[in-house]
Amino acid sequence: xxxxxxxxxxxxxxxxxxxxxxxxxxxxxxxxxxxxxxxxxxxxxxxxxxxxxxxxxxxxxxxxxxxxxxxxxxxxxxxxxxxxxxxxxxxxxxxxxxxxxxxxxxxxxxxxxxxxxxxxxxxxxxxxxxxxxxxxxxxxxxxxxxxxxxxxxxxxxxxxxxxxxxxxxxxxxxx
Amino acid sequence: xxxxxxxxxxxxxxxxxxxxxxxxxxxxxxxxxxxxxxxxxxxxxxxxxxxxxxxxxxxxxxxxxxxxxxxxxxxxxxxxxxxxxxxxxxxxxxxxxxxxxxxxxxxxxxxxxxxxxxxxxxxxxxxxxxxxxxxxxxxxxxxxxxxxxxxxxxxxxxxxxxxxxxxxxxxxxxx
Amino acid sequence: xxxxxxxxxxxxxxxxxxxxxxxxxxxxxxxxxxxxxxxxxxxxxxxxxxxxxxxxxxxxxxxxxxxxxxxxxxxxxxxxxxxxxxxxxxxxxxxxxxxxxxxxxxxxxxxxxxxxxxxxxxxxxxxxxxxxxxxxxxxxxxxxxxxxxxxxxxxxxxxxxxxxxxxxxxxxxxx
Amino acid sequence: xxxxxxxxxxxxxxxxxxxxxxxxxxxxxxxxxxxxxxxxxxxxxxxxxxxxxxxxxxxxxxxxxxxxxxxxxxxxxxxxxxxxxxxxxxxxxxxxxxxxxxxxxxxxxxxxxxxxxxxxxxxxxxxxxxxxxxxxxxxxxxxxxxxxxxxxxxxxxxxxxxxxxxxxxxxxxxx
Numbered sequence: 001x002x003x004x005x006x007x008x009x010x011x012x013x014x015x016x017x018x019x020x021x022x023x024x025x026x027x028x029x030x031x032x033x034x035x036x037x038x039x040x041x042x043x044x045x046x047x048x049x050x051x052x053x054x055x056x057x058x059x060x061x062x063x064x065x066x067x068x069x070x071x072x073x074x075x076x077x078x079x080x081x082x083x084x085x086x087x088x089x090x091x092x093x094x095x096x097x098x099x100x101x102x103x104x105x106x107x108x109x110x111x112x113x114x115x116x117x118x119x120x121x122x123x124x125x126x127x128x129x130x131x132x133x134x135x136x137x138x139x140x141x142x143x144x145x146x147x148x149x150x151x152x153x154x155x156x157x158x159x160x161x162x163x164x165x166x167x168x169x170x171x172x173x174x175x
Numbered sequence: 176x177x178x179x180x181x182x183x184x185x186x187x188x189x190x191x192x193x194x195x196x197x198x199x200x201x202x203x204x205x206x207x208x209x210x211x212x213x214x215x216x217x218x219x220x221x222x223x224x225x226x227x228x229x230x231x232x233x234x235x236x237x238x239x240x241x242x243x244x245x246x247x248x249x250x251x252x253x254x255x256x257x258x259x260x261x262x263x264x265x266x267x268x269x270x271x272x273x274x275x276x277x278x279x280x281x282x283x284x285x286x287x288x289x290x291x292x293x294x295x296x297x298x299x300x301x302x303x304x305x306x307x308x309x310x311x312x313x314x315x316x317x318x319x320x321x322x323x324x325x326x327x328x329x330x331x332x333x334x335x336x337x338x339x340x341x342x343x344x345x346x347x348x349x350x
Numbered sequence: 351x352x353x354x355x356x357x358x359x360x361x362x363x364x365x366x367x368x369x370x371x372x373x374x375x376x377x378x379x380x381x382x383x384x385x386x387x388x389x390x391x392x393x394x395x396x397x398x399x400x401x402x403x404x405x406x407x408x409x410x411x412x413x414x415x416x417x418x419x420x421x422x423x424x425x426x427x428x429x430x431x432x433x434x435x436x437x438x439x440x441x442x443x444x445x446x447x448x449x450x451x452x453x454x455x456x457x458x459x460x461x462x463x464x465x466x467x468x469x470x471x472x473x474x475x476x477x478x479x480x481x482x483x484x485x486x487x488x489x490x491x492x493x494x495x496x497x498x499x500x501x502x503x504x505x506x507x508x509x510x511x512x513x514x515x516x517x518x519x520x521x522x523x524x525x
Numbered sequence: 526x527x528x529x530x531x532x533x534x535x536x537x538x539x540x541x542x543x544x545x546x547x548x549x550x551x552x553x554x555x556x557x558x559x560x561x562x563x564x565x566x567x568x569x570x571x572x573x574x575x576x577x578x579x580x581x582x583x584x585x586x587x588x589x590x591x592x593x594x595x596x597x598x599x600x601x602x603x604x605x606x607x608x609x610x611x612x613x614x615x616x617x618x619x620x621x622x623x624x625x626x627x628x629x630x631x632x633x634x635x636x637x638x639x640x641x642x643x644x645x646x647x648x649x650x651x652x653x654x655x656x657x658x659x660x661x662x663x664x665x666x667x668x669x670x671x672x673x674x675x676x677x678x679x680x681x682x683x684x685x686x687x688x689x690x691x692x693x694x695x696x697x698x699x700x
Contacts, residue, residue, distance in 0.1 A: 082434035105321040257609035
């Protein structure tokens, strides 16, 4: 199963990324332990922290890079898309089974909406800040992003709950 | 000046597009009267209604089409992008000076966020429904979509106010 | 009718572009005189010379720009594609009815092959150099680029012949 | 090292692909034996045969898919690009260290030229037919595709020679 992880870009030693280090490490750990593939944007911030956590445990990481960007040091396969940052996000989203969102500014918001458009389930790490929390204020019936009700967004309060939900998505997928 | 108009797709004789016919006609009229270029997605719904209004008054309309989609009948130049629906939206957004938003489901929401990412001013037609109204619930300081404060979103209550704001944006642009 | 013109990029005051100034001027002239739309890559070299010739006669020019490139001064509408140079060439090719080729290095060669792939007729200006002449050495039955025989390439010896062939393509298109 | 393999698409039980079965099997074998990654277009024809040969020996295969195409059965990771067939070829080419070409019609010809544009060394399997052989008729100084001399094309007469040349490219890359 391909897990897309999205969230804040930026320097990992500065806020708001710094405080999310432990959460990112946990997310990477469960991805590696379950032999899932981490798919992300291959850059800094959340992408870097989760990639590192997966990679250090022998997991597999794929990064979709926008034009003229070199990937971080934790990618098994980095894909130079030759595309603008947002257009590459949409290619990334086509290639995941589920999206996990951690904090994030406008780029992350675009990815959350894009994931919904492509009907990929979206797991929002509760209290991770930014658009991951803000998007919950505008959900229709608490879980949809428009009236077509394409796929559900779900707030996830803990790493254990994240693993449980991901495993249940995998079960449905493998049926 | 290139005016991007975004909003609901769908059959123009059915709701929610049907009730927006008069508004779309007015938006098209001021675009044509001011010799602005209408740039849109070239398909049905709001795109079709505004294109028709511009075209019938001798204005110029450019449509950015996603793969395998034929444009509506009111395009002076239609651009087959060969891209997925959302990726083509980002190409469209790169090529406008300002965005006018009317109603809209998830595709429109993605375009509103994308416009903000590219720092294009966004004018939200008040009470036109969908994401054009919903997005106002999550604005930071009533006008921004993230903490970087890249560009302002503004609710516009009437067609006269829309024309006034567009003219003021044009003045700044031409300085 | 949309005429795509491809060929050498580079400084217009240096060879090999410099010597093609007169030919480019003639190509631009017949495009403007016939009210065709010039579609090109919007950059320097052949693109710039033909754009100027069309524009100076009141014709209409559309330029498809690769990422981070500003268009030349003779474009009525420039489309920032956000795409890598070659990917933008393929978007350009989707939006023309016929291709005229003048000289050209590898980028032009890719565009000639791409035009053939999309079944756009290709007119090769004879003795204009580069790949426009070189490609004739590998044509199958003197006019095809592979065994599928998708569309014909034709060498054109003069500007009068170019105009005649373009008019006959327009006639077929308008039937 | 990422090896891009390009060539004929089409039914693997029909000519011209059928007769290249043995060659494709050998190419896949040396890729797997050297722990290189096979990167290709993920579809039928040459792509399918080489993918199968790599996969059956425990190697790793990545396929870049154009829009609405499902990949063949031998891909470890398939990337839905959401792009038109040719545009996806250019993304593929950005992500390989070297290209091996076997037969091929116009799509392969475009990929050979694209590889040259991106300065990826191109190894042409001699007598494999199509554009892989035809391109040798227009090489400048027997090895370049334009006057900029961006990278060399080399005809390779045997599978042993292919392995030798790939190993030497890998050596240079690892220095």
